Amino acid sequence: MRLTSRHTVLVVGGGGAACRAALEAAEAGVQVVMVLKGVLGESGATAYKVAEMAGFNVADGQVDPLDSPEEHYKDIINAGQGMADPVLARIVAEEAPQVLKTLQEWGVPFEKDRDGYLEFLSCFSTRPRTHVIKGHGEPIIKALVARIRKYSNIQVYENCLVTNLFVHDGECIGAGIIDPAGDYRAIPAGAVILATGGAGQLFARNLNPPDICGDGYTLGYEAGAELVNMEFMQAGFGIVHPVVNILNAWIWSAHPPLTNALGEHFLGKYLPGGVAVTEVMDAHARHFPFSSSDLSRYLEVAVQAEIVEGRGTGEGGVFLDLTGLTDSYLDTLPPGDDFRKMWPITRDYLQGKGVDVLEKPVQIACFGHAVNGGLKINERCQTTVAGLYAAGEVAGGPHGADRLGGNMMVTCQVFGARAGRFAAQEAMNKNYISISESLFKKSRDEIFNGIGRRVDIKALKIKLQSEAQQKLLVRRNEAGLKEFIGVIHNLRGEIQKAPSAGPRKGLWELMSLLRAGELMAMAALLRQESRGSHFRQDFPGRDDAKFIYPITIVRNGDRPVAKITNVKY
Template identity: 25%
Template sequence: MKANVIIIGSGIAALQLAKKLRHDLNVIILTKSQVTTSNSYLAQGGISVALAARDDPYKHYQDTLEAGRYHNNEKAVREMTKEAPSLIKELISEGVPFDRDESGEIKLGLEGAHSENRIIHSGGDATGKNVIDFLLSQTHHIKIAENMTVYDLLIEDQRCVGVKVKDSNGKPLSIFADHVVIATGGVGQIYSFTSNADTVTGDGIALAYRAGAELADMEFIQFHPTLLLADGKGAGLVSEAVRGEGARLRTDDGTYIMEEVHPYKDLAPRHVVSQTIYQTIKNGKSVYLDISSIKNFETRFPTVASICRENGINIDTGKIPVVPGCHFLMGGIKTDVNGQTTIPGLYAIGEVACTGIHGANRLASNSLLEGLYFGKRLADFINDTPTEAQYRYMTLNHPRKKRSQYNLPEIVDIKKSMMERTGISRHQESLEKQLSYLESYQIEEWLGADLDDLPLEDTQKVFMLISSWLVTKAALQRTESRGGHLRRDFPQENQEWEKAQIILQLKGDRVEPIKIKITT
């Protein structure tokens, strides 16, 4: 089977790309579950854009750098925030139902680390769902294949020329293309507490790394401050917009925990809020979101209210129990400004990509914007690139080795160990312990293993192992605290690390141990 463009994933970046590609191109979207099973579809928060009279893209740019602790690619941030108003105005003109006030103007909300009201929503806290539904309505000409798991990339002459995929029954198939785009989301499900969709298990990260692409900034994991805590588990996201409307974090005794921590208090950058909640819970106190000041809460936040009801939480008490959980990967597959990776023919967009936009910590509601922005940029690039369709005989540069015997951990053990040792608060001792645990399952052998005959459940375990290993390896290497990366043994930011990136890549004609280089 052949196509001009293969898109792996079905979130906002993938669908924006599909919408913007030329209609004469043969495009296939491959998604390992249903097309609406994505982090984008679950997104309760809005989209950040400088539309207010007192706001401007430069303020948005400055807030993004501050939240990212100045580890960002400043040029990329500047270009994205500058183009954001035109991207949103296009969606408005096409009929996306963004929320409006009584005068008919687009409502602009406030979220953590933003200096101005610039968050637009659709359906209150259903922004992701409404935008994805709209984009899907614009892609009827695109072939979408659900329940298809991509488990390897086809490489010929150091170029990506296609993918290997299995259907829900485990039947393998090779599909070839001029352009292969990874848009699989982040790594949220490698942690026991996460806001991410069940399918977000680091597949794209593992695929790219096994193929030899460069990864960057894998240590920077954003933990959302407020997941609903029910029965000892994270039961769903409580949007940051709730705090934007006046909700405050408190303990059982009524202490407001963010009062003396940061000038923005409950709307401080996410890493600050998450780490404060984490430390409070470690000190033996429960943390709640006090929503008593928000009128008509159920009308304003129907999704949050529904999640609370489903988990037996009575919002009439005025408080919601919360816990931090893995929310967003700032690093990922290293790309240029158009989404090109270090392997020709292979691209990455959305959360799986490291574009430099987010730096060490993502500014609230910049993720949907990033997906829209880079989906369009990559579409423009591919639309202007002549199609070749010349690959007939495919071989892998790195011959894969069959594994007849192997031992893999249970998924629950991977998630629990990552949360405990490579989670919100890190230390050399715990990171080394986690690295030893992960490597006891022969990580390096899996980097070059043939996965053709591996059951889908075990393939998922392998991808989670590899992604967990990469995050832990990078976290051990960065000896400072910055943004989403908190080292108890190196609690301060180090100026020398501000613009330094940890690059992870397999090199050579054979599988080698991980290579790390610091670039500035």
């Protein structure tokens, strides 16, 4: 147990934003402590290979000379539909070019097309600016970790669980952790950065590694930080069999046949009169995530309904037939067509995993992907709690109701760097940070009591994920959201009544998922309209008269309180 420190920045997490924050803080000259649930280089969503490539938005004007950071900024704001912070959005657009240059200098290989970068038109963008990194975010993590290992002032604690933040007089002064031996320890710090990713494990189908359990949302909430935009959860299509993988949006432009387990072409029965199946697929070809803002929404709504109502496959999906996307088909497309450029990368990647998509149909379903909201931050990445910073998916404000494809990776680097730099400045301006013995013991007792219960963690998690998949992912309504919140309360009650046992990491993660799910459902219940990634079946239209303002959530005693702000972004 270490109860005092000086000029220390604590980084919680091990993904792209966390690694970048640690590097920037170390460069500033402070002592950096990184705490990871797993192993450096393998933890976090950035390193998780769930797709053949990662998109990285930089408005360099190479493919489209009319593109610029200003155009990038406008696209972020338009996609955000009033829910993206314009100050943070501008920072992303303006600092993206330098971030790309730095990563390239550090060894990250961006794909080339002839003499320039390979770029394509990504989700919700008006101009092609999405650069391509093969292997998803793994090359970024490799480059960042290689640099981290060169700094003697970065100390890495692996296989540790951060259970709480210490707050004294309204200021975050460190964190409590459970180390690999099961002992509770304190890490004091002049500033703490949360870079823990999102809450993808809340859903039965998700595109996240097992450690993404809403940790940062829970830690920040319990510390008193404000959260924003938690109702805006990205969902999207993924292959569920014979491999798990993101289904890239541009595949829909080929109008592949879509059938249920009975062999029925079902999409048409969910469409309004006068709307063709091809129109819906063409609309979805413009973006991967589900969005209530255009005709594409009928695809996820239809697929989710077929599966929930029992017409899905044994593996929990529906059939998508890509066998017609042969070289002969590609030859019919214009030379500069995005599909013609990108499909061979996807096809070869899947074939490398033993899946011949030209031989038989794959099965797809709706997946939880990324949360667009999170802990509310300012341009310095400060949350509403002094001494506490956030960056990456855990931070809210840079994105809104919808998020540009290719913006999350760049946002992690832009705000990871800012968080590290500004947190280091704050830590340098502080004298010794001290955590009192009484505060330490109080926190330890609360943690051990809360997660020291003998319950079937796996069974409870499956119950939570199943309910979230059906009631929170795509099709939301008042009854379903209230039922979901009721399930959360019941699961908490079951845990609290269970016999005492030793502290369990898995139980803390489950409690964190319960909290993250509650926060998301509360915001979704309050927003009685459909906007971007948030779709209410009982309020299918957008309502700018009542809901143009973001929804924030903050802890009030022992319960969360959601409210519509009176501050318009």
